Amino acid sequence: MRGHLWAIIILVVLSLAVLAGCGSPKQEAQQNETGAVPESHQPSNTWPEWSGPQSLGPGGTLPELWHVDFVHFPKVGSAHCYKIGIDSEGNWGNTNIEKGKLSDQELAAVKSALAKINWSLVPLWSTKDYVAYTATPKSWPFPSDENPYYQVMVWLGQTQNSPPYDGRAVVADLKAPCPPEVKELIDILKPLQEKYEPQLH
Numbered sequence: 525m526r527g528h529l530w531a532i533i534i535l536v537v538l539s540l541a542v543l544a545g546c547g548s549p550k551q552e553a554q555q556n557e558t559g560a561v562p563e564s565h566q567p568s569n570t571w572p573e574w575s576g577p578q579s580l581g582p583g584g585t586l587p588e589l590w591h592v593d594f595v596h597f598p599k600v601g602s603a604h605c606y607k608i609g610i611d612s613e614g615n616w617g618n619t620n621i622e623k624g625k626l627s628d629q630e631l632a633a634v635k636s637a638l639a640k641i642n643w644s645l646v647p648l649w650s651t652k653d654y655v656a657y658t659a660t661p662k663s664w665p666f667p668s669d670e671n672p673y674y675q676v677m678v679w680l681g682q683t684q685n686s687p688p689y690d691g692r693a694v695v696a697d698l699k700a701p702c703p704p705e706v707k708e709l710i711d712i713l714k715p716l717q718e719k720y721e722p723q724l725h
Contacts, residue, residue, distance in 0.1 A: 572659070575658075576703075577645055579704075579705070580645050581641060586635060587612075588612065589682055590683070591611045591612070591684055592678050592713070593607065593685050593691075594710075594713040596675075600670055600672060602669070607717070608720055610713075611683040611684075614631040616716070616721075618721055637708050637709040637712045638678065641694075643692055648692055654694065656695045656696075657697070657702040657703070658696065667695055667697075672697060673697040674714070676695075676713065696710065
């Protein structure tokens with residue numbers, strides 16, 4: 525009788541061990557139907573190794589003075605680009621030549637998008653570095669010309685884009701993964717560049 529009881533106890537313990545180590549047939553069938561991959565098998569980081577942080581936020585208080593240059597290189601292998609520069613007073617222009625003024629709403633949108641980025645996470649240009657979110661590997665001083673891209677360069681504490689080494693640059697092609705803060709900033713600046721500076725440089 526005692527031996528029979530031990531056999532039952534051993535069977536119960538083995539059954540519990542099997543259940544703890546494996547999913548039930550119903551769970552496995554549901555997983556097969558949904559095509560879900562167990563969490564342990566999911567890639568932990570799908571971003572290219574040269575990419576910047578997966579988030580550039582949360583931002584902080586934007587300095588009272590700033591300047592931002594937005595550049596769009598739209599064609600593969602071309603040095604021509606669309607460009608607009610905007611400062612904290614709402615002046616916009618081409619490189620160093622002021623050409624007009626943004627509306628109050630446009631300036632507020634630019635300022636809000638800039639403030640959502642923690643610019644201390646973006647290296648100074650003087651360090652020969654920038655933050656890249658591109659499908660092709662990052663190279664200095666510019667990304668590969670095989671890859672059309674957008675570049676946002678910001679100077680904090682001043683309203684001019686000089687000297688270049690005091691600026692901080694973020695590059696994105698919107699093909700590689702990109703933080704929402706960068707995507708929002710591009711979505712704000714691109715329509716302004718198209719509205720005020722439609723020609724190629």
